Amino acid sequence: MPTPPDTRADPVTETLHGDEYTDPYRWLEADADDPEVADWTDRQNEYADAVVDDDLRAAFEPAFEGVADLPDYGAVTPRGGRYVSLNRDSDADRARLLVRETPGGEPRTLAAPDEFEGEASVDWFAVHPSGDRVAYGVARGGDEQYDLRVVGTDAGDLLADCGTVGRTGARMFAWADDGFYYVATGDPSDGAQMDKEFRYRADGDERVLATHDDQHVWPALDYHEPTGTLVVSFGEMSGGTRVTAWRGEDGAGETGDGDEEFETLFDGGDAEVSVELTDDRVFLRTDAGAPRGRVLGADAAGFLAGETDPETVVPEGEGVVREVTTTATHLVVHSHREAASRLAAHAFDGTHAFDVDLPGLSTVHGVEGDPDADDCFYVVESFDRPASVVHADLGTGRDGDDAPDADRAGGARAADGPPDPARTRTLREPDLDLDLDLAVERRTVVSADGTEVPLFVAHRADRDPSDAPTALYAYGGFRVNLTPTFSRFRLPFLAAGGVYAQACARGGSEFGEPWHEAGMRAEKRRTFEDVEAAADHLVEAGVTTHDRLGVMGGSNGGLTVGAVLTRDPTRWGAAVCAVPLLDMLRFHRFLLGESWTPEYGHPEVEAEYEWLREYSPYQHVEDREYPPTLFTTAVGDSRVHPSHARKTVARLQNEARGGPFCLRTETDTGHGLGKSVEMELDEQLDRWTFLAGFLGVSPADVPDGG
Incomplete structure (x- = not known):
């Protein structure tokens, strides 16, 4: 392995609630344009380039390029007989704002990223009830500082420009x-x-x-x-x-x-x-x-x-209610049951009318009803199914002259009676041309305190995993639910014989607010215990071994990765820790950190400080062996400050053993939004190559063409 770059130590010692801490890398909290920080960042990127296995990366690259071209179809908002969505076509780098006159009609472009200077992205929109205008937000470099604009849906003319509004x-x-x-x-x-x-x-x-x-x-x-x-x-x-x-x-x-x-x-x-x-x-x-x-x-x-x-x-x-929307005559309720989606139509008085059919072990999002019709639109996906846009006609007993046109109603009606409730049709579905059948199962693991925790496991259907390279993904915070979702860049790892596992750790709300509260503030350790229990289960069940088991997570999930690494590094063969929180004694001082203190606790409150110091990853780096770990951050991150990743990498490189410990810092992007396909391709190729390589995947394991 190449030698990591030198990092200057400039210790700062302070006392917090009677405890003395020395921070040797406080200077890395400076802004990215600080010359010394910029030079250090460049050298860290060069080191990360040198560590990533070029041969394995080259073997993976054709498959990654193939799946990168899959289009992204966003949720549809129906208003006033118009249907608006954000879609990225297979030949485009970012999504365009589109309008259609019918759900399945030809789109017209209302806004496209290439209209704006810089690395721009259109990230959200709001349609006027009449459907004749749309407001949208455009940001640059993923900084989530939006310019607010309004355009007409007929001519695409600019009706208002509010400038940058944050x-x-x-x-x-x-x-x-x-x-x-x-x-x-x-x-x-x-x-x-x-x-x-x-x-x-x-x-x-x-x-x-x-x-x-x-x-x-x-x-x-x-x-x-x-x-x-x-x-x-x-x-x-x-x-x-x-x-x-x-x-x-x-x-x-x-x-x-x-x-x-x-x-x-x-x-x-x-x-x-x-x-x-x-x-x-x-x-x-x-x-x-x-x-x-x-x-x-x-x-x-x-x-x-x-x-x-x-x-x-x-x-x-039994299910946890996630979304509610209305059509002309129905109340539509989206819920999660055992961490998978259910969709039901009710009368406005709450009477259950019928369920909308969904694929097994799938996730629904972007549920939008049409206030002027009995139509509902949603996006559905699963581990083996890309996100697809579906139109559900909730009307019953409508036929002949009373039926909407064929496009809006989803096709011809049965002549001998009323249509089935919630007739559905897929409007847009990516064409996934990949010779890969997946087996997906939902398991249950027992955490340290006896709590049963769901664990999804996906692998090639033609292989019974045994001592397989395995990536365990977790988040566990802020009510974020980990349900069966699709990731194109996960597929090449699975095709190479890898196993993907996803733990529904406490801190999310897969089972409602008690599940969230059981993994926050004073109970935050339960999140980490759940992930550790999932890791132990995968090893005890023979799916993998500790040296072939990797852990992945980003943002709050990056905190989860950092915590389980420093609690017991012997469980893991490698790790990817993306845009993470890691210095939990100073997180509140940067960007959005203060707003997260209700979730984690406040370092300046002594009782809450005690919770945080128990697991804060940066302070728990020791002179011991840690697995190879890739940290990622971004110059334009306006949520989690890059100093979390910088300081922790510096400490690992200079005070710990094992590794290698790498930091990849992206430019022209932020916490996650607004990335071009090319940016995401390079980023994901590096992450999966790093993880797979240190879990024992070789170029020979990668099928021809991915």
């Missing part, structure tokens, strides 16, 4: 009668990106309605046209939502400060709440009083006036 997105935008509301955030370069302004724009005039500087909450906006009410849901990153109505002088330019002009309509306390509005009804998806979630309903006008309390319409069941 981290706003589709849930922080709402159409009004003659304008729109949105939330702008501060500049991350001056530490103000958590500050928020509520703005209203109409006829080219823009006014600030209110400001809000609580760093622990993010707002979601909804607008109810019949009553003219702006609904603002203040939600914490780790859970807890308060639904309010804006009662200020709408559009008058008066600025509120804080909470006084937001009247509380529903306080979820520590529970999550999301809002779905129709002209007549309001529905709240919440886990308040129901750990797995339920749906509340109320008369919209009465609720928004603060006069009517919502009542349960869909009670808590």
Whole structure:
């Protein structure tokens, strides 16, 4: 192995709650444009290049290039007889914003990344209820600092350009009668990106309605046209939502400060709440009083006036409620049961009508109903099925002259009776030309405290895995659920005889809010214990051995990787730790870190500091053997500061044994959004080559052409 680059030590010693810490690499917290940091980063990238096995990379490359061309089909939003989506074609580098006149019709481009300077990406959109205009956000370099623009859907003409408005997105935008509301955030370069302004724009005039500087909450906006009410849901990153109505002088330019002009309509306390509005009804998806979630309903006008309390319409069941949307006559509920999706249609009073057929062990997302028809659209995927766009016609008993046109209804009706409920058809599905059949199973492992934890395992169907190179992926935080999803760049590893395993560690909400709470704050170690239990199961079951078992994760999942590595490095043969949090005694000082303290605890609170110091990976690097580990970060990451990865790599290279320990720093990208296909191809090829090579995969194991 080549020798890692030198890293200057410049120790900084400080005392925290009576404990003394020496940080030899504090200088690596500087910005990427610091000359010394930039030079060190370049040398680390060169070292990573030298470590990655060129022969194995060359063997994998044809397969990676083949799957990179698979198109990405995004969720469809139907409004006013138009159908809008973000799609990346197989010959394109990034997604375009498209509109269709029918669900399966030919698309017209409303916005494309190549219209803008730099490494631009269109990442989100919001369609006007009439369907005649669309707002969208475009960012550069993956920094999630969005320019907000509005275009007409007929001619694609630019109707409004608000300039750069920060981290706003589709849930922080709402159409009004003659304008729109949105939330702008501060500049991350001056530490103000958590500050928020509520703005209203109409006829080219823009006014600030209110400001809000609580760093622990993010707002979601909804607008109810019949009553003219702006609904603002203040939600914490780790859970807890308060639904309010804006009662200020709408559009008058008066600025509120804080909470006084937001009247509380529903306080979820520590529970999550999301809002779905129709002209007549309001529905709240919440886990308040129901750990797995339920749906509340109320008369919209009465609720928004603060006069009517919502009542349960869909009670808590076996599945965990994830999304709620409405069509003209149906309430559609998406839930997870045993970490896989279910989709059901209900009457507005909550009466169950029917289930929508889904493939087994699959995941649904982007569920969108058409308020003017009984149509619902969603994206479905699984470990062996790329994300595909599906149209479900929820109408029953419609035929002849009463049926919608064939394209919208999904084809001809049976002449001898009403159609089957929820007739579905796939609108867009990538053509996966890969000679690879996968076997997928859902197992259960027992964690340290006796809790049963789901573990998905996928491998080639023609091979019974035994001592196989195995990649275990985990996240475990912020209510993020690991369900069966497709990853094109996982396929070449599987084709080469690898096994992919996915642990539903606590900290997510695969089994509702109790599952989340069982892996956060003082209980965070349970996340790591669940991953360790999954690793031990895979070895004890003979699937793999410890030296052929790798662990992967990113962001909060990168924290999980760092923690299990430093808790017991002997479990692992290799690791990939992407855009990670690793210095948990200083995470709150950078970028969005302060907003995550409800999830992890606050280092400046002594009792919470005790939780964090128990596992903070950076402080637990010791003079012992660690497996080969590739860390990745990005210059434009506006969420997790690159210093986490930098400092930990420096400490491992200089204070630990084993390895190699590599750092790959990407430019022109951020925490994950906005990457071009070429960027993602190079990044994923490096990650999988590194992992596979150190788990014992050789070029001879890779089938010809991948």
